[in-house]
Amino acid sequence: QKEVEQDPGPLSVPEGAIVSLNCTYSNSAFQYFMWYRQYSRKGPELLMYTYSSGNKEDGRFTAQVDKSSKYISLFIRDSQPSDSATYLCAMTKAAGNKLTFGGGTRVLVKP
């Protein structure tokens, strides 16, 4: 069993819909949680960063962390075709430690 589990998708939604993504993890030592977006043939780029539990909002993106359930989520409101990409969750125990990634969820937003 992988340390971080993520549904590979693809997740197909119509333009304007809310995209809901999530990851579960097994290691309770993880403290820092991130979401990366990766377009085809490009490197991952950081979208959201959260330390410990709680919610964080940035524009159309909302990240949630529930450490008690070992579950993190990313919501994308008013989805656009340009949001079509693979979304990777990542987490780490402390600054300087390695990032452990989920396998990524491919998202398709149809016009």
Add this chain to the structure above:
Amino acid sequence: DTAVSQTPKYLVTQMGNDKSIKCEQNLGHDTMYWYKQDSKKFLKIMFSYNNKELIINETVPNRFSPKSPDKAHLNLHINSLELGDSAVYFCASSHLSERRDSVGETQYFGPGTRLLVL
């Protein structure tokens, strides 16, 4: 003004050859990483250097040898390439920070090097 750059972008080579991938960052970061992304998009850490010192060395065959000539560069040399080495290799960099409200652990990724071993 690319932040993290890698060369080459594509690398096609025969089994058994030795090849190198280069990475440079101009962000002033003190930590650099090599990741391998397989065909299923799973990203896995291989190595990490902080101030030219190896700090993370995952279970990677010793055919892979990283070298950091300075804080801004981290190269990856691969000996005796095998078919299973075919993947996309990403370099990343970050700046270590103990501030919990910062994005000190934010890793910035390069565009990747697509390696195909025939």
